[in-house]
Amino acid sequence: MPRAHLTIDPHFTVGPIDRRLFGSFVEHLGRCVYDGIYEPGHPSADDEGFRADVIDLVRELGVSTIRYPGGNFVSGYRWEDGVGPREERPRRLDLAWHSTETNEIGLDEFASCMKKVDGELMYAVNLGTRGVLEALDVLEYANIRSGTRLSDQRAANGHPEPHDIRMWCLGNEMDGPWQLGYSTAENYARLAATTARAMRQIDPDLELVVCGSSGAGMPTFGEWERVVLEHTYDNVDYISCHAYYEPEGDDLASFLASGVDMDRFIDAVVATADHVKAIRRSEKTINISFDEWNVWYQSRYNEVDKITDVADWPVAPRLLEDRYTVLDAVVFGSLMISLIRHADRVTSASLAQLVNVIAPIMTEPGGPAWRQTTFYPFSLTAQLARGVALELKLDSPTYTTVKFGEVPVVDAVATIDPDSGAVTVFAVNRSLTDDVTLDIDSAALAGSVSSATATSIFDDDIHAANTLEQPDRVRPKTNDSVTLGDGAIAVTLPPCSWTVLTTE
């Protein structure tokens, strides 16, 4: 059996794991909001129309921040349509998703929903078709206590307490030709810098995210980051990264190595941010908000283009409702490994998205809610990756991929909880055929490991998924292969699997 070798030494750390790494994303898209988290007629709906069963699953998932309200949607959004008496709210055309937006849910309702899930709201302003003034208006409405027109309006709308939103995204994917208001780096950078400076006059402590590239494959990638940061460096805290992965044809070997691409993407953005830092002789470091990431079978459908007749754009159509398999969950888990490995610079991340739309949670109108396969690597990582990410020495057999060259068969990351000393290892086996034994040298943990247990996601059928009919077809399984010796732990990683190993 092939073997990989991992050395853990608690003295070598990457950095503390920010809880914001376990964020998610809710966009007014398809059935994410309407007929998703919000369905007033559903038997489990609370007095505000939010589904209690979905709220429970969101809490179980363990998300920290939630980015809202888009996405591409935000670039055509007027935030004020979504506040005030519901009967006066306009229906609008949503150009991003060829849908009709009813505005039944807006900032106040979503802020209330965030309380139910114990999360932090991260708000995106529209810099696609709007500008500085509208960003200042929504900031005033959301965060000023009282005594101004918009803060008093919020109170009159039934929300006397400010929402106190700390993290703000300055637009969305402004480098993408599909984006309303798509821009050159220079033009976007000037607008983002002016907006950031103005917002910070109201509150200098706001945490601001400037748009990076919408993917490492964009023709302007790298140069976009440099130009945008040169203009905004002093006024923002984060630059965003977005990445979605799917197999090309039957090239599952490359798909399984998607984490390699994410590693390279992060390293490139960090290098660019630090290049700008050096040029500016700045003391400040810009971190990454990886605020859209997931597996997404984007090229499989053209659902939005099929909605043509503008007289008939639907409310909450079924869009981007990917059904995730065991294979997808393994890739997904490996993306989380990549994020944690960069915990020193990726200090915020948002799984795109939360409910129904490329989501870990699915719902049926009037029916049940269930967990997709990807729910499990997320919830287990959010629950168990506590404390500090460790720098590891990992020796693994390799294999050759079409897209990324030679890559390790096993990838892993470890975290340590400084309070309890407990170490947790997250690992993937990318081989489609072979078990791999992971030998963990834990001698540096000074004999403090008295027990180790492992849970894995794998299946004889890597295409197995959870569905309405079979919501529990795929669940994590106890991995009984763990052995504990003197300063050594071993665990067998099944083919195409994701594993978490905890020690005490």
Ligand code: AHR
């Ligand atoms: O998450 C789906 C879409 O992907 C978002 O609206 C957009 O920002 C990205 O292209």
